Amino acid sequence: MTDTDAGAGAPTETPGDAQADQPGIRILAQFIRDLSFENPRAPESLRGGDQPQIELGVEMNARSREDGFFEVDLKLSAKAVRADGPVFVVELLYGGVFQIAGVAAEDMEPVLLIECPRYLFPFARKIIADVSSDGGYPPFMLDPIDFAGVYAARKAQEQQVGHA
Structure with a gap:
């Protein structure tokens, strides 16, 4: 094992110094604020039948806190409906x-x-898969969500409302 010299005049930098100017996102806590699962026609709906149509809703909200941190909420809703009802x-x-x-x-x-919901999504997806499975159905696995697209659509809608 040999020691190497960085050379005369080479800048000395600690790992913390290099990261101080770079953007960083750190998750301090994650939690379920609200969870609802309705299985209105069980056990008849568990017998199968035609593939249900899925209606999916996605909302994101954020707010700053007094302690300098930020709270981000990801609201996901899914409704599975067949011809004979929910x-x-x-x-x-x-x-x-x-x-x-x-x-x-x-x-x-x-x-x-955009970025914070991307961190939250895999955990929220797992919760929805687990609760739908516990409800007697195959696990409902949400497809990945384009949060940048959802954000852009929301901004476009806000601009249309502002110009109307």
Whole structure:
């Protein structure tokens, strides 16, 4: 084993110094704020039948806290319906507390409403899969969500409302 010299005049930098200027997102806490699963026609609806139609809703909200951290909520709702009526309805409001560093104020909204929900989504997806399975159905696995697309659609809708 040999020691190497970085060379005269080489900058000395600690790992913390390099990261101080870089953007960073840290999840401090995750939690279920609200969870609802309705199985209105059980056990008849558990017998199978034609494939249900799924209606999916996605909402994201964020707010700053007095302690300098940010709370982000991801609301997912899914309703499975067959021709003869509803199969199940699940609604989940899943939250997280985030520490965000190195992000300019004008870039904070997209970080909170695109990047933070991306961190929360896999956990929320698992909860919905588990609760639908516990309700007697095959696990309902949500497809990945394009949070940037949802954010862009929301901004476009806000602009249309503002111009109307």
